[in-house]
Amino acid sequence: MEENRSMVKLTMAIVMITSFITPFMGNAINLGIPQMALEFGVGQSLLNWVVTSYLLASAAFLLPFGRLADIVGRKKVFTVGMFLFALTALGSGFAWSFSMFIIFRVLQGIASAMIFGTSMAILTSVVPPKERGKAMGLSAASTYIGLSLGPVLGGVICSTIGWRGIFYFNFALALVVLCLTLAKLSGEWLGAVDKFDKWGGILWILGILLFLYGLTDITAGFQYMITFILGLTLLIAFVVYETKISNPLLPIRMFMNNRAFTFSNLAALINYSATFALTFLMSLYLQNVQNIETSQSGLILLSQPILMAALSPLAGRLSDRINSQILASVGMAITTLGLFFFIFLDEKTSILLVIINLAFIGLGFAFFSSPNSNAVMSSVDRTLYGVASSTLGTMRLLGQTLSMTIVALITSLSMKNLTLDSPDYVTSFLQSSRASFTVFSVLCCIGIFASLARGSAPQTMRNNSD
Numbered sequence: 001m002e003e004n005r006s007m008v009k010l011t012m013a014i015v016m017i018t019s020f021i022t023p024f025m026g027n028a029i030n031l032g033i034p035q036m037a038l039e040f041g042v043g044q045s046l047l048n049w050v051v052t053s054y055l056l057a058s059a060a061f062l063l064p065f066g067r068l069a070d071i072v073g074r075k076k077v078f079t080v081g082m083f084l085f086a087l088t089a090l091g092s093g094f095a096w097s098f099s100m101f102i103i104f105r106v107l108q109g110i111a112s113a114m115i116f117g118t119s120m121a122i123l124t125s126v127v128p129p130k131e132r133g134k135a136m137g138l139s140a141a142s143t144y145i146g147l148s149l150g151p152v153l154g155g156v157i158c159s160t161i162g163w164r165g166i167f168y169f170n171f172a173l174a175l176v177v178l179c180l181t182l183a184k185l186s187g188e189w190l191g192a193v194d195k196f197d198k199w200g201g202i203l204w205i206l207g208i209l210l211f212l213y214g215l216t217d218i219t220a221g222f223q224y225m226i227t228f229i230l231g232l233t234l235l236i237a238f239v240v241y242e243t244k245i246s247n248p249l250l251p252i253r254m255f256m257n258n259r260a261f262t263f264s265n266l267a268a269l270i271n272y273s274a275t276f277a278l279t280f281l282m283s284l285y286l287q288n289v290q291n292i293e294t295s296q297s298g299l300i301l302l303s304q305p306i307l308m309a310a311l312s313p314l315a316g317r318l319s320d321r322i323n324s325q326i327l328a329s330v331g332m333a334i335t336t337l338g339l340f341f342f343i344f345l346d347e348k349t350s351i352l353l354v355i356i357n358l359a360f361i362g363l364g365f366a367f368f369s370s371p372n373s374n375a376v377m378s379s380v381d382r383t384l385y386g387v388a389s390s391t392l393g394t395m396r397l398l399g400q401t402l403s404m405t406i407v408a409l410i411t412s413l414s415m416k417n418l419t420l421d422s423p424d425y426v427t428s429f430l431q432s433s434r435a436s437f438t439v440f441s442v443l444c445c446i447g448i449f450a451s452l453a454r455g456s457a458p459q460t461m462r463n464n465s466d
Helices: 002-040 049-072 074-094 098-116 119-126 129-160 164-184 198-216 222-242 252-257 259-275 278-289 294-301 303-319 324-344 351-378 382-414 425-452
Strands: none
Touching: 002 049, 002 098, 002 119, 002 129, 002 164, 049 074, 049 098, 049 119, 049 198, 049 382, 074 098, 074 119, 074 164, 098 119, 098 382, 119 129, 119 351, 119 382, 129 164, 129 294, 129 303, 129 351, 198 222, 198 382, 252 259, 259 324, 259 351, 259 382, 259 425, 278 294, 278 324, 278 351, 278 382, 278 425, 294 303, 294 351, 303 324, 303 351, 324 351, 324 425, 351 382, 382 425
């Protein structure tokens, strides 16, 4: 029994560090982008690929690696992924050209897919069902700590070492996780005995890449619309193909026959679609409408992830005792109300009210995220933990892309090519902001019903007592 407890604690430590790395890097590297632009001499259109290349690669490979981990072993795929992540972090730090830097970022996205397609599955395999919510709450808290420390610690690193120091720091963290995994983490956690569906994998990777690439800038031109339609066609072909084979990459029938799994993933997709662009919009609002300095704006925006980090463990523990349907739906309702309040932002809105509402949304997200993740992982058999973890991760990335696409579409229609010094900028931005938050509020309201529709209990909890 004592050995099992030690294994759970070690696994939690590994997953918590892993959950910290990516959000920290994502927020920290944003502060280093101006330095990159000067060093490499590239413009904004190319700088966008610093983030986009990583996200696209991660989204494309999450599901294939999650399924592969179920077949060949979750620890094996996780370890290889962490080794590749460490190498690519070091490579990004030593990149001698912008082209090589982007290549390393793509490889880092693939490595991230190997890690995050398996880490939640390993955690679910090791932690007893009655403590699973608590464990996921701690993992979520690590994610939000990474989001919170990203701008602060990233700013210190950029000002003292330079942008390359962010990747050296991530290399050190990845090395710690890799050493702990190789030296202390025993077990392989094989889940499935099927053959890997390579044709399904090809269809999925090509489809999701084209779909998300077209979606990222669908208003920019005809070529993006064509790319989006081609990606959507390949994804439809993927779904049709998966229903006709005996060893699918993604068991489509799992969505048709498992209500808890389907609606929990749908709720996650809607939640991220409604909330991801919040920080982007509020950053512009604080700096360009309220004329608050960048550093102070960053501190104001911290009120949301700090509350998420503080309350996620509590929400996770509660989901071990109270049904996730109730907790996640309450969290979604709180988030909906917070987004609704932001519809009424104007030039005279009190900053104190902004901070309170950001914290309020953070409260809602905390009570949605951990219980919802617990519901997803508890609704499938242990042979599908990798697929379930990867599917949830894909919903997150797809939701984030959809959220930014909604904002891009609204701002392109209402603001066109207005610059910051334009006399109509503030008025047009506030109109765009109100329209965006209206759409997000409606989406989140729909998400409440999706969360409630999952049913009162996970369907396959009985299979998770392994």
